[in-house]
Amino acid sequence: MIASDPGRIDAPFGRTGEPMNDDTVTQFGRSLRGTLIDRKHPGYEEARKLYNAMIDKRPLMIARCADAADVMSAVNFGREQKLPIAIRGGGHSGPGFGSVDDGLVIDLSTMKGVRVDPATSTVRAGPGCTSGDVDHATHAFGLAVPFGIVSTTGIAGLTLGGGSGHLTRKYGLTIDNLIEADVVLADGRFVTASKTQNADLFWALRGGGGNFGVVTSFLFQAHPANIIFGGPVFWEAKDALAVMRAYRDYLPAAPEDLGAFVGLKSVPSTDPFPREYWGKRACAIISCYNGTEEDGRKAMAPLLDNLPPPIFNWMGMMPFPALQALFDPLLPKGLQWYWKGDFVKSLPDEAIATHIAQAAEAPSELSLMHLYPIDGAVRRVGKDETAWNARDATWSMVIAAIDPDPGKAADLTKWAKNYWASIHPHNGEGGYVNFMMDDEGEARVRASYGANYERLSQVKRTYDPSNVFRVNQNIKPAGSTVEGRTAA
Numbered sequence: 001m002i003a004s005d006p007g008r009i010d011a012p013f014g015r016t017g018e019p020m021n022d023d024t025v026t027q028f029g030r031s032l033r034g035t036l037i038d039r040k041h042p043g044y045e046e047a048r049k050l051y052n053a054m055i056d057k058r059p060l061m062i063a064r065c066a067d068a069a070d071v072m073s074a075v076n077f078g079r080e081q082k083l084p085i086a087i088r089g090g091g092h093s094g095p096g097f098g099s100v101d102d103g104l105v106i107d108l109s110t111m112k113g114v115r116v117d118p119a120t121s122t123v124r125a126g127p128g129c130t131s132g133d134v135d136h137a138t139h140a141f142g143l144a145v146p147f148g149i150v151s152t153t154g155i156a157g158l159t160l161g162g163g164s165g166h167l168t169r170k171y172g173l174t175i176d177n178l179i180e181a182d183v184v185l186a187d188g189r190f191v192t193a194s195k196t197q198n199a200d201l202f203w204a205l206r207g208g209g210g211n212f213g214v215v216t217s218f219l220f221q222a223h224p225a226n227i228i229f230g231g232p233v234f235w236e237a238k239d240a241l242a243v244m245r246a247y248r249d250y251l252p253a254a255p256e257d258l259g260a261f262v263g264l265k266s267v268p269s270t271d272p273f274p275r276e277y278w279g280k281r282a283c284a285i286i287s288c289y290n291g292t293e294e295d296g297r298k299a300m301a302p303l304l305d306n307l308p309p310p311i312f313n314w315m316g317m318m319p320f321p322a323l324q325a326l327f328d329p330l331l332p333k334g335l336q337w338y339w340k341g342d343f344v345k346s347l348p349d350e351a352i353a354t355h356i357a358q359a360a361e362a363p364s365e366l367s368l369m370h371l372y373p374i375d376g377a378v379r380r381v382g383k384d385e386t387a388w389n390a391r392d393a394t395w396s397m398v399i400a401a402i403d404p405d406p407g408k409a410a411d412l413t414k415w416a417k418n419y420w421a422s423i424h425p426h427n428g429e430g431g432y433v434n435f436m437m438d439d440e441g442e443a444r445v446r447a448s449y450g451a452n453y454e455r456l457s458q459v460k461r462t463y464d465p466s467n468v469f470r471v472n473q474n475i476k477p478a479g480s481t482v483e484g485r486t487a488a
């Protein structure tokens with residue numbers, strides 16, 4: 001389907017430098033059941049927007065795909081025209097890998113089908129689903145897949161990077177629950193990857209990001225999670241040392257039904273938060289006990305009983321999707337974001353002191369630092385069983401500098417970089433690839449995959465030897481000198 005005259009695109013040139021033939025573009029548009037949005041299309045400005053408004057890219061065209069056939073057409077067209085290709089699921093990538101200047105965006109955001117099979121507790125989900133879409137469908141059956149902690153995040157980018165959230169301690173990373181994926185490869189072929197089909201590709205997809213092809217369907221294992229005992233507890237900043245120590249000492253041995261992360265953030269200046277604390281720096285633990293209130297209170301007691309009274313404790317019984325969506329209103333699309341991440345093995349008092357000092361300098365109310373637990377079920381998968389290598393970390397740290405004001409972009413970036421530089425010596429070399437911008441350099445990407453990088457690079461050579469999919473935390477095909485991450 002062609003949305004506007006595809007002959008009238010501003011820059012009808014492929015990367016070969018040859019003018020792109022109008023007929024070629026017309027044919028491409030007609031080959032789609034979805035929509036081809038070019039620069040003249042009235043919906044172009046809206047369609048090119050990303051979640052992170054700090055990133056402003058102008059693709060040549062956006063192929064909003066309706067199905068795997070559209071994706072095959074789009075991959076073939078982009079490759080043949082030598083266009084840089086970006087793959088977009090939920091559009092939440094920090095560095096805006098869901099778009100690319102002067103290239104083709106393969107936009108999967110409308111491919112949202114979800115089918116739950118209650119007999120096997122499995123879920124098939126389209127690559128345009130957010131975690132909220134899948135939670136909504138599974139909740140009707142008292143089930144959930146371990147995704148992240150914000151329901152508007154796309155499952156595709158999250159899963160392919162690893163995926164950690166409230167249910168991770170008990171049920172593992174999102175990739176540990178991936179059973180099968182349908183993939184359109186760089187040469188346009190459609191394959192299925194699982195433990196028994198294209199096993200090397202399946203291994204690489206579980207953590208290797210969008211490097212290996214376009215996933216058009218995911219099959220997940222889901223688990224019982226229905227009405228949970230969870231929510232946020234906030235303390236004043238003066239109590240942060242005590243809270244972070246108690247969290248560090250207790251959580252690794254806590255029951256795995258308890259997922260809890262610690263954060264340094266501010267009390268949001270909005271109802272229902274207590275007015276006298278609006279905008280004040282704070283320390284928070286956000287928890288999810290997947291069980292009864294009685295057991296949840298028992299699980300939290302060793303943590304809470306020895307701490308000063310919090311500003312508020314809003315833990316209570318709620319549907320799992322409600323907890324997942326708790327932060328959504330605070331984090332709408334269109335804010336400025338700058339991210340840094342690290343894997344963290346241990347959290348000595350000196351590191352906690354550095355965290356507290358750096359967080360106190362945050363340039364905006366929304367800016368935060370979170371430590372997500374990496375233990376329990378995550379550790380029961382071997383380091384080389386999936387591409388995701390940091391199985392022996394204890395936490396995954398994210399520093400996220402966030403504000404609505406584009407004028408603050410430089411301050412946000414500076415704070416996150418300074419914070420990271422002062423805390424990084426306490427941490428591992430690598431970090432979660434989904435918590436990085438596009439300025440980390442190849443060494444950091446390699447460090448994030450550790451000993452698995454070489455194998456990833458071999459798999460990349462098998463499935464994408466020309467690095468067609470390079471708008472990502474790029475893994476270079478083994479032995480190749482092809483271009484790495486596009487400058488776009």
Ligand SMILES: Cc1cc2nc3c(=O)[nH]c(=O)nc-3n(C[C@H](O)[C@H](O)[C@H](O)COP(=O)(O)OP(=O)(O)OC[C@H]3O[C@@H](n4cnc5c(N)ncnc54)[C@H](O)[C@@H]3O)c2cc1C
Nearest residue numbers: 089090091092093097098148149154156157158164210215
């Ligand atoms: C508010 C917020 C909260 C977050 N919370 C968490 C969290 O709790 N846990 C966690 O693990 N992560 C979290 N993240 C990070 C998140 O995992 C990444 O931002 C992820 O990239 C989002 O996926 P997406 O599909 O929305 O992104 P997109 O921007 O659409 O895609 C990002 C990249 O993923 C790849 N990709 C996407 N779809 C496909 C596909 N179908 N086939 C192949 N490659 C594809 C491509 O390389 C693409 O460029 C959070 C991010 C945000 C903004």
